Amino acid sequence: xxxxxxxxxxxxLIDDPDESIYEHVHDRLLSYxxxxxxxxxTSWEDxxxxxxxxNRIESLIHEIQFEETxxxxxxxxxxxxxxxxxxAIIVAQYQYPGLDEAQLxxxxxxxxxxxxxxxxxxxxxxEIVRIINKVFFGMYHFQGNAKTFHSPLNSYINxxxxxxxxxxxxxxxxxxxxxxNLNIPIYGVNLPNHFILAYMDEYAVNQFLPENNDxxxxxxxxxxxxxxxxxxxxxxxxLDGINIPHSRDYFEPCSNTSIIKxxxxxxxxxxxxxxxxxxxxxxIELRELF
Numbered sequence: 001x002x003x004x005x006x007x008x009x010x011x012x013l014i015d016d017p018d019e020s021i022y023e024h025v026h027d028r029l030l031s032y033x034x035x036x037x038x039x040x041x042t043s044w045e046d047x048x049x050x051x052x053x054x055n056r057i058e059s060l061i062h063e064i065q066f067e068e069t070x071x072x073x074x075x076x077x078x079x080x081x082x083x084x085x086x087x088a089i090i091v092a093q094y095q096y097p098g099l100d101e102a103q104l105x106x107x108x109x110x111x112x113x114x115x116x117x118x119x120x121x122x123x124x125x126x127e128i129v130r131i132i133n134k135v136f137f138g139m140y141h142f143q144g145n146a147k148t149f150h151s152p153l154n155s156y157i158n159x160x161x162x163x164x165x166x167x168x169x170x171x172x173x174x175x176x177x178x179x180x181n182l183n184i185p186i187y188g189v190n191l192p193n194h195f196i197l198a199y200m201d202e203y204a205v206n207q208f209l210p211e212n213n214d215x216x217x218x219x220x221x222x223x224x225x226x227x228x229x230x231x232x233x234x235x236x237x238x239l240d241g242i243n244i245p246h247s248r249d250y251f252e253p254c255s256n257t258s259i260i261k262x263x264x265x266x267x268x269x270x271x272x273x274x275x276x277x278x279x280x281x282x283x284i285e286l287r288e289l290f
Contacts, residue, residue, distance in 0.1 A: 003032065003035065004039070006028075007029065007032055007035070007036050007039045008039060010025050010028050010029050011029075011039060011040065011043045011057075014043075014053055014056050014057060014060075015052050015053040015056065022056070026056075026060065029060055029064075030060070030063060030064060030067070033064060033067070033068065034064060034065075034068050036060075036064060037061055037064055037065070040057050040060055040061050040064075041061065043057060065093075065097045066094070066282060068093075068097075069090060069093055069094045069097075069286065070285070070286060070289065072090045072093070073087075073090050073091070073260075073286055073289055074289050076090055076260075077257065077289055077290060082255070082256040082257055083256070084173065084176070084177055084180075084256045084259060084260075085105070085108065085157075085177050087256060087259070087260040088157040088173055088260070088263065089101055089104065089157065089158075091155075091156070091157075091260060091263055091264065091267070091286075092156040092157050092158050092159075094282075094283070094286065095152070095156055096156065096158055099158050104157065104158055104161060107161045108161070108174070108177060108178065108181075111135065111136065111140055111174075111178055112178045112181050112182060114135045114139060114140075115131060115132055115135045115136075115178060115182060116182055118131045118134075118135065119131055119182070119184075125199050125218050125219070126219075126229070128184060129186075129199060129221060129227065129229060132175065132178070132179065132184075132227065133226065133227035136175060136178070136223075136227065137226045137227060140164065141164045142160075142164045142165075142166070142171060142174070142223075143164065143165055143226070144165070144166070144167070144168065144171060144223075144224035144225065144226075145163075145165035145166060145167065149167060150269065150270050150273045151270060152267055152270040152271060153165075154166045154167040154170055154266075154270075155167060155169070155170055155263055155266050155267050155270065156170075157170060157173065157174065160174065161174070167195075167224070167266060168194050168195040168196070168222075168223065168224040169188075169195040169259070169262055169263055169266060170263075171223035171224055172188050172195050172196065172197050172223045172224075173188065173259060173263075175197060175221070175223045175227075176188055176197055184199075185199065185200035185202050186198070186199050186200070186221065187200060187253035187254075188253060188254055188258075188259050189220065189250065189251070189252065189253055189254060190249065190250070190254040190258050190259070190262055191235070191238070191239075191250050192239070192242060192244050192250070193242065194224075194238070195224075195262065196220050196221060196222050196223075196235075197220065197221040197222075197223065198215075198217040198219075198220055198221075198251075198252070198253050199217065199218045199219050199220070199221060200216055200217060200218065200253070201216050201217060201218045214232075214251075215232070215248065215251040215252045216252070217232075217251065217252070219231055220232075220234070220235065232251060235250060235251060257290060260290075261287060261290045264283055264286055264287040264290075265287065267279075267283050268280055268283045268284060268287065271283065
């Protein structure tokens with residue numbers, strides 16, 4: 001109750017013309033964090049104190065939400081699990097703070113269940129991937145968004161699940177989360193200017209083949225190209241085409257931390273494309289946590 005009264009008292013001073021008073025009010029409200037947001041939102045809707053009042057409230061809400069995103073992302077980075085879906089949700093909450101996590105997870109589980117109903121232990125890795133492709137691209141109509149490739153909407157997991165369109169990273173991320181939840185060893189590979197998936201050779205099948213993969217991978221998958229399957233030679237050709245040396249990092253799975261950092265990098269590039277310097281600076285600040 002004491003906090004409620006303090007927050008409301010501070011809100012009543014938001015439009016004070018004295019900048020020093022507003023700075024004090026601003027800092028105090030920020031110190032309450034997310035607890036202050038419902039009071040700020042209600043005041044914005046119910047009280048007509050003019051444009052200065054509304055602008056300052058909007059700015060305060062955004063600052064609090066940004067600090068909350070930064071806190072969550074830092075906590076995720078320091079955690080032992082670094083769950084990929086959780087990391088992607090935190091990044092999406094930067095733009096969509098009211099994101100419904102339960103609904104988003106239910107969407108993932110629905111796709112996952114559709115895959116689970118069609119797979120069994122007798123199927124080969126190739127057969128399993130063909131089933132995932134049939135469900136992911138055929139039944140649920142996911143596709144690479146080449147038309148508006150640089151749109152920020154291609155990077156937020158909630159909008160990708162809604163529109164069924166994404167960039168190589170976001171499509172790979174959802175694809176791999178579903179696979180890993182079903183104990184299928186598919187992980188992200190951080191290529192320059194692209195992102196793909198690796199189906200890991202968990203039973204050492206490739207070591208008995210004449211042309212084995214030195215990186216513990218059975219084959220690679222490109223979700224941006226409807227799940228096309230290929231080998232190391234294609235990666236080598238791709239790297240040669242852009243004059244990049246053949247580093248192991250481009251053939252082996254990367255960490256979840258690298259994936260989330262790459263997601264932030266993609267968003268920075270998207271907002272640079274549209275000239276939104278405020279979001280660029282904030283996203284750089286988030287990326288610097290890594």
